[in-house]
Amino acid sequence: MAQHQHAPSMEGMQKPDWLVKLAPAARTEAIQRQLRGFETTMAEVAYRYTEMYWGGIDGNWEYAAHMQGEMGKALALGLERRPVYRKSAEQLFLKGAFVQIGEAIQKKDAALFKERIETLRASCSACHAAEKHAFIKIAVPTVRRNPIEKP
Numbered sequence: 554m555a556q557h558q559h560a561p562s563m564e565g566m567q568k569p570d571w572l573v574k575l576a577p578a579a580r581t582e583a584i585q586r587q588l589r590g591f592e593t594t595m596a597e598v599a600y601r602y603t604e605m606y607w608g609g610i611d612g613n614w615e616y617a618a619h620m621q622g623e624m625g626k627a628l629a630l631g632l633e634r635r636p637v638y639r640k641s642a643e644q645l646f647l648k649g650a651f652v653q654i655g656e657a658i659q660k661k662d663a664a665l666f667k668e669r670i671e672t673l674r675a676s677c678s679a680c681h682a683a684e685k686h687a688f689i690k691i692a693v694p695t696v697r698r699n700p701i702e703k704p
Contacts, residue, residue: 591638594631598624602677603694604701609658609666611703617658617666625651641683650676 575583601624608617628647632639650673657665670693677691 585634588634591631591635594627594634597627598631600698601627602673602691603696603698605654605658606670606694607697607699607701609663609670611701612661612663613701613704614658614661616701618655621651621655621658638684641680645680645683646676 572580572583601620605617605620605624608614608620625647628642632642650669654666654669654673657669674691674693678687678689681687681689681691
């Protein structure tokens, strides 16, 4: 019986060498196009936020902490690529509400977590407004994306 593989086999396929075919001076710009702007960061942050939310609601504090940490990493990398957003992110989110939600998770305090989620949502939306994306208002998640067991 053949074993299932997640990584595609390169057998019989053309090697994906699009990047090495480019002149060295053109590679950085090509990589930046592939990573896109800040929207890929925000897609990951939205995912991590949703998972962190359900972790906290379910009392799965380790999962919530993991997702909060991964959200921080995603934002750090995104801000490295797009430093124009750093001032708003730090002032309106990273140095306040983001730290506070982490504290609620560490305390394993469900009531405090729910309170801090509201602060976090408002902070996200304020950052979006500051960056001329006021039409992006963050809500409380209503749909679970992963089948994580409750503790």
